[in-house]
Amino acid sequence: MNPALYAASFRRSLLHWYRKNGRDLPWRRTRNPYAILVSEFMLQQTQVATVIPYYNEWMRRFPNFAALAAASEHEVLHAWQGLGYYARARNLRATAIVVTQKHGGSFPRSPDAIQNLPGIGRYTANAVAAFAFNQSVPIVEANIARLLARLLDLQIPIDTSAGRAALWAHAAALLPLHDAGAHNSALMELGALVCGSRPKCEVCPVKRFCRASEPLMLPRKKARPTIKLQTEHHSFAFRRSRVLLEQSQDRWRGMWMLPRLETAPTGCMPLHVSKFPFTNHRITLTVFRHTAPAPALKSSQRWFSLAALSSLPLPSPHRRALEAIIPRT
Numbered sequence: 001m002n003p004a005l006y007a008a009s010f011r012r013s014l015l016h017w018y019r020k021n022g023r024d025l026p027w028r029r030t031r032n033p034y035a036i037l038v039s040e041f042m043l044q045q046t047q048v049a050t051v052i053p054y055y056n057e058w059m060r061r062f063p064n065f066a067a068l069a070a071a072s073e074h075e076v077l078h079a080w081q082g083l084g085y086y087a088r089a090r091n092l093r094a095t096a097i098v099v100t101q102k103h104g105g106s107f108p109r110s111p112d113a114i115q116n117l118p119g120i121g122r123y124t125a126n127a128v129a130a131f132a133f134n135q136s137v138p139i140v141e142a143n144i145a146r147l148l149a150r151l152l153d154l155q156i157p158i159d160t161s162a163g164r165a166a167l168w169a170h171a172a173a174l175l176p177l178h179d180a181g182a183h184n185s186a187l188m189e190l191g192a193l194v195c196g197s198r199p200k201c202e203v204c205p206v207k208r209f210c211r212a213s214e215p216l217m218l219p220r221k222k223a224r225p226t227i228k229l230q231t232e233h234h235s236f237a238f239r240r241s242r243v244l245l246e247q248s249q250d251r252w253r254g255m256w257m258l259p260r261l262e263t264a265p266t267g268c269m270p271l272h273v274s275k276f277p278f279t280n281h282r283i284t285l286t287v288f289r290h291t292a293p294a295p296a297l298k299s300s301q302r303w304f305s306l307a308a309l310s311s312l313p314l315p316s317p318h319r320r321a322l323e324a325i326i327p328r329t
């Protein structure tokens with residue numbers, strides 16, 4: 001079916017549903033490109049319900065590009081703490097610095113110029129162009145990808161270049177010339193609320209346009225890399241009500257964590273064991289008490305009072321480990 005033949009009636013059904021069912025989310029009440037960019041960065045890989053309190057607090061602490069550009073990396077990582085994927089926070093701050101220093105504080109309007117900013121790809125650039133500047137550009141994120149794959153009954157994996165091209169082409173074919181912001185929000189919302197992992201086809205407003213005969217089988221994706229198991233050992237050194245921490249240089253660059261150990265100390269039981277996922281790894285975190293005399297400090301290590309811990313950027317697995325260990329110390 002040629003989308004040009006049904007795009008107008010598809011859009012009418014979609015918007016009619018969205019006006020009645022769309023959620024009132026804080027970033028949908030604004031056309032401010034900064035606020036929209038913050039929400040888009042936070043929503044990558046993270047659920048709406050998790051993002052809302054972080055978004056509100058972030059906008060209170062860093063209300064505009066200038067405030068974020070003036071903040072230290074330490075403050076920014078601390079505010080992002082718990083959301084994970086910290087490269088997003090670093091890129092958001094780097095973008096704020098570029099906007100402030102190179103664009104005179106004004107966010108560029110063209111999707112191509114937006115894509116030149118740190119950490120911004122096609123989706124985020126088009127999302128800001130559509131939601132802040134109401135430009136008629138398509139967007140394809142996870143919810144829209146799932147919805148479009150089902151509407152098209154797309155049998156090729158959506159994480160291949162052919163699959164991505166098919167989704168972006170269909171998103172462009174459905175796009176209105178005006179009010180693309182509302183149209184794109186409605187597509188996302190339908191993907192999130194109706195065409196989710198368990199599609200509610202019986203209440204779907206675009207059911208008559210949908211070609212999927214087995215929606216649960218869609219979207220197709222390439223085989224996932226197998227999950228790798230990994231164990232990481234860390235030490236807990238506690239002296240005069242102070243904890244020794246180490247600034248990470250790799251996975252959580254800039255954040256503070258329990259000092260890493262090359263190997264588990266022989267004959268010792270860990271103080272704390274927990275598991276957490278990281279990309280395609282399932283990591284077991286073990287923490288051992290440091291019982292020897294105070295260790296010689298490396299340049300990346302510092303002692304912190306217990307009171308200072310709440311204002312430090314700490315990765316969630318290490319914050320949880322400290323919260324479990326300190327009351328027992």
Ligand code: SF4
Nearest residue numbers: 195199201204210215
């Ligand atoms: S009919 Fe079902 S599978 Fe098709 S778009 Fe609607 S919810 Fe998704």
